[in-house]
Ligand SMILES: C[C@H](O)[C@H](O)[C@@H](O)[C@@H](O)C(=O)O
């Protein structure tokens with residue numbers, strides 16, 4: 001080891017929880033559009049149909065992990081997962097990080113993953129691993145004085161272009177986005193009337209926005225195969241660019257069956273998927289064309305390198321879900337990630353504000369539908385210390 005950066009060791013790991021938006025962008029007040037009438041798997045129960053807050057989509061809160069090296073330099077990463085994920089970081093994952101040298105991400109990730117398989121692989125545990133991994137990449141960039149995208153091989157394009165997710169694609173178009181993804185309102189329990197209404201909404205937006213604007217539907221795991229087949233057939237004449245996450249993540253076979261009737265509409269999924277093997281299933285059995293790992297949920301940057309290479313071999317795009325700066329630093333380095341998602345997090349979807357607002361300072365936000373990344377070290381953002389970070393032990 002002849003490089004000073006390689007012998008700097010990590011001396012501490014700290015986990016915090018924040019409520020009220022941030023990495024857990026579903027943690028909003030109940031009148032926010034993202035918690036409104038949107039189809040979900042639990043919409044089959046009428047009492048949980050009108051509001052996603054009613055069944056607890058906003059309960060978790062954001063997780064923040066700081067890693068500090070022996071010279072006092074601090075890197076941080078974020079995820080959802082709130083208190084239970086913070087507990088896992090403090091009481092289980094920390095031991096695999098303290099004492100490692102700065103830059104030892106692959107080994108640390110492998111140890112964290114293998115030590116948690118007996119209760120992990122997905123969900124909260126992957127949230128916890130993600131925040132630690134992102135903190136380690138942030139620290140490695142800061143110690144070397146480089147943006148994370150340089151650690152990943154450097155940019156393949158000068159700027160990132162975006163589509164916007166939310167109920168106001170008209171505003172997205174005016175603000176320079178290349179497309180808009182609508183949340184699907186009705187699921188199978190709303191019957192044929194609901195299906196017709198889904199089609200009417202899409203058709204009206206297509207007529208208003210013109211043919212060259214990408215328009216997608218996000219089904220958030222809420223459909224069954226017959227409904228999805230009918231919905232897609234009815235929407236194809238209106239230029240449905242992709243249909244997203246029609247089924248629950250484990251139902252790779254319904255994905256594969258739907259894929260048979262889709263072209264030229266693309267099949268997108270993966271925001272609730274994790275592990276290299278999970279994505280292999282989605283690509284191989286599910287025949288998905290666009291995979292959407294969330295970098296703050298899938299385990300951070302370290303597994304993304306393998307997942308993205310796998311997708312490239314299947315001819316699939318990698319358009320990460322949400323992910324803010326963590327997505328931007330990754331996307332700019334990959335040929336098969338031609339654009340990015342921006343999730344509209346202003347309450348009525350009319351304003352373009354930072355995706356993880358109010359958690360980060362200097363979080364880049366699309367202007368004219370684009371972002372050019374700075375050369376600040378690490379992920380180039382700081383924690384907003386004006387909001388209350390609750391330390392968990
Ligand atoms: C709007 C969607 O229902 C989700 O809330 C969002 O997280 C998502 O699935 C997305 O793709 O952005």
Ligand SMILES: [Mg+2]
Nearest residue numbers: 218244245271
């Ligand atoms: Mg989605």
